[in-house]
Structure formats: structure tokens, C-alpha cells
Amino acid sequence: MLKITRRAALSVGAALPLVAINRRPAHAAEFTYKMAHNTAVTHPLHIRASEAAAKVKEGTSGRVEITVFPSSQLGSDTDTLSQLRSGAVEMFTLSGLILSTLVPVAAINGIGFAFKDYGKVWEAMDGVLGQLVRSEIGKRGLYAFEKQWDNGYRQITSATKPIKTPEDLKGFKIRVPVSPLWTGMFTAFGSSPTSINFSEVYSALQTHIVDGQENPLAIIDSGKLYEVQKYLSVTNHMWDGFWLLGNKRAIEALPVADRLVVETEFNKAGVLQRADIAQLNATLKGKLQAGGLTFVDTDPAAFRETLKRAGFYNEWKGKFGDHAWGTLESVVGALS
Numbered sequence: 001m002l003k004i005t006r007r008a009a010l011s012v013g014a015a016l017p018l019v020a021i022n023r024r025p026a027h028a029a030e031f032t033y034k035m036a037h038n039t040a041v042t043h044p045l046h047i048r049a050s051e052a053a054a055k056v057k058e059g060t061s062g063r064v065e066i067t068v069f070p071s072s073q074l075g076s077d078t079d080t081l082s083q084l085r086s087g088a089v090e091m092f093t094l095s096g097l098i099l100s101t102l103v104p105v106a107a108i109n110g111i112g113f114a115f116k117d118y119g120k121v122w123e124a125m126d127g128v129l130g131q132l133v134r135s136e137i138g139k140r141g142l143y144a145f146e147k148q149w150d151n152g153y154r155q156i157t158s159a160t161k162p163i164k165t166p167e168d169l170k171g172f173k174i175r176v177p178v179s180p181l182w183t184g185m186f187t188a189f190g191s192s193p194t195s196i197n198f199s200e201v202y203s204a205l206q207t208h209i210v211d212g213q214e215n216p217l218a219i220i221d222s223g224k225l226y227e228v229q230k231y232l233s234v235t236n237h238m239w240d241g242f243w244l245l246g247n248k249r250a251i252e253a254l255p256v257a258d259r260l261v262v263e264t265e266f267n268k269a270g271v272l273q274r275a276d277i278a279q280l281n282a283t284l285k286g287k288l289q290a291g292g293l294t295f296v297d298t299d300p301a302a303f304r305e306t307l308k309r310a311g312f313y314n315e316w317k318g319k320f321g322d323h324a325w326g327t328l329e330s331v332v333g334a335l336s
């Protein structure tokens with residue numbers, strides 16, 4: 001039998017790269033992917049995504065390792081979308097409205113007061129409207145997972161005065177996410193909207209660059225926005241969800257069976273996350289009040305009427321086009 005000394009083995013290894021490859025520890029992942037998102041670690045999106053990542057590792061025998069980066073740690077939403085497109089980040093959850101800077105139709109679920117309840121939201125997003133948006137996303141080098149994650153119905157908060165009627169929004173300095181639909185909607189209300197990424201919202205409120213903002217209860221809570229705001233007006237003015245996006249090359253690089261595990265686990269996690277948000281919607285009011293927010297009831301019909309009179313629905317119907325608008329209306333009924 002040929003006896004190879006350690007020194008000889010090393011020199012052979014140096015000459016033959018294959019030997020070096022074989023020496024890789026058995027547990028090293030073949031695919032190490034980064035998943036970015038903008039919510040805090042206490043938000044259900046982070047909790048469920050982290051669980052899914054652990055299940056993917058287990059289900060792929062360690063071949064696929066996804067590290068979840070919360071709180072915009074890898075950059076603002078706008079930055080991270082660029083990183084996702086270049087492949088520097090492989091997975092990312094993003095509001096369809098912000099994604100609309102790349103895929104215009106992705107903003108369509110943000111049309112003011114479009115969905116009367118969650119039944120309609122999921123009927124549309126798990127059905128014809130979601131399919132339409134996903135296929136447009138697919139044309140831009142990105143992959144949209146089947147199940148959208150919930151952000152929620154959005155409510156307006158203010159540090160200066162309670163917003164009770166649409167008139168109270170006139171001239172109001174409000175932060176909106178970076179998206180033409182958000183800017184357009186608050187311009188239609190006569191407000192003075194400023195586009196700011198979520199990573200900067202707490203400090204923008206704290207330093208009074210803006211007087212208010214709008215977000216679902218779970219974000220107001222997990223982002224501790226109650227520390228820098230006084231009033232919360234229950235407006236439910238739009239429903240917003242997160243698309244879980246993948247860089248298409250990165251998703252397609254996965255072996256078929258591993259890709260199936262990733263899709264299955266993250267879609268399951270998305271559905272669980274929706275239930276978590278529903279649970280929080282039912283319980284957060286008391287917690288936020290204890291945190292110092294005064295809740296203000298509004299008449300959503302008056303806000304909707306203001307948008308209508310400002311020509312908001314006609315304008316956006318024109319922008320989205322008859323096909324997309326008709327797809328939305330096929331689920332929710334006539335809007336304009």
C-alpha cells in the first residue's frame with residue numbers, strides 16, 4: 001500500500017484543486033443567501049422569516065442557508081431594491097407600492113379604500129390581481145413568491161393635532177414611503193407629503209422634519225413610533241402588503257428540490273404571518289394607548305369622497321390602465 005506522508009499529501013493537494021474542494025467540511029452550505037427587510041425583530045415578518053430560514057436549512061440538509069437581516073440593516077428599501085436586482089442581496093420583502101418604481105402595476109393594491117375587508121384583500125392578492133402583479137414582477141428579473149405577506153391597513157399618526165376629518169390633512173406635513181401613489185394620494189388630500197424610507201422615519205418624526213406618518217398598527221408598535229407621536233387616527237385608508245422577492249438568477253440557481261423547500265417554507269411562513277397580524281390588529285390598541293397614543297375615530301367615507309372629488313380615482317385608473325383596473329374591480333366592485 002502506498003503510504004503518503006502529510007507533507008506529500010499537502011503538496012499533492014496544492015497541485016490538484018479537487019483535493020482542496022473535497023476537504024470542505026461536510027456541513028458547509030452550498031448556497032448562502034441574504035434576506036433583507038425593513039421591520040424590527042419583534043415584528044411577525046422577522047419572526048416568521050427567521051423560522052422559515054431555519055426550516056429551509058433543515059429541509060435542504062444544510063445546503064441552503066438564508067440569513068435574515070432585519071431593520072434595513074443592509075440599506076434603505078430603495079437601496080436594497082438595487083442590491084436585489086444586482087444580486088448582492090438574494091431575497092427581500094418590499095411593499096408593492098415602493099416596488100412600483102420598477103414595476104408600476106405593483107402599486108395597485110394601494111388605491112385608497114379599495115378593499116372593504118381582509119376577505120377581499122386575500123381574494124384579490126391570492127387570486128387574479130396577485131397573478132397579474134407577479135407576472136409583471138417576473139418580467140423585471142425578479143421572482144415574486146406566491147404568498148404575499150401582510151403589512152396591513154394603514155392609519156395616520158400625528159405629533160401635533162388629531163386628524164379627524166379630511167380638512168385636517170390640508171397642509172399637514174406627513175411622511176410617506178418612496179412611491180408615486182403615496183405622494184399622489186396625500187397630494188390629493190391637500191397635504192404636504194415628504195418621501196422618506198422607513199429606516200429614517202423614527203428620527204424624522206423625532207426631529208420634527210415631518211409632523212406625522214401613516215402605517216399599520218404592527219409597524220407603529222414594533223417601530224416604537226408611539227414614542228414620537230401623540231394621536232392615531234383610524235382611517236384604514238389603504239391596504240399594503242409585502243411581496244417576498246427573490247433575485248431571479250439566485251432562485252433559479254437552486255437545485256429543483258431545494259428550491260421547492262425554499263418556496264414551500266416561505267409561502268407557509270407568509271400565511272402564518274398574516275394570521276399573526278390579524279391577531280395583533282385585535283390586541284394592539286390597548287398597548288398603543290398605554291404607550292401614549294390617543295386614538296381618534298374617523299369617517300372613512302368622507303376621506304374617500306375627498307379623494308374622489310380631487311380626481312384621484314380617475315387619474316390612477318388612467319395610469320394603471322383598463323386591464324389592471326378592471327382586474328381590481330372584478331374583485332372589489334366599482335371604484336371610480
Ligand code: X2X
Pocket residue numbers: 038094095098151177197198214215216219240
Ligand atoms: O415604510 C413603511 O412605512 C412601511 C414599513 O410600512 C413599508 O414598508 C411600506
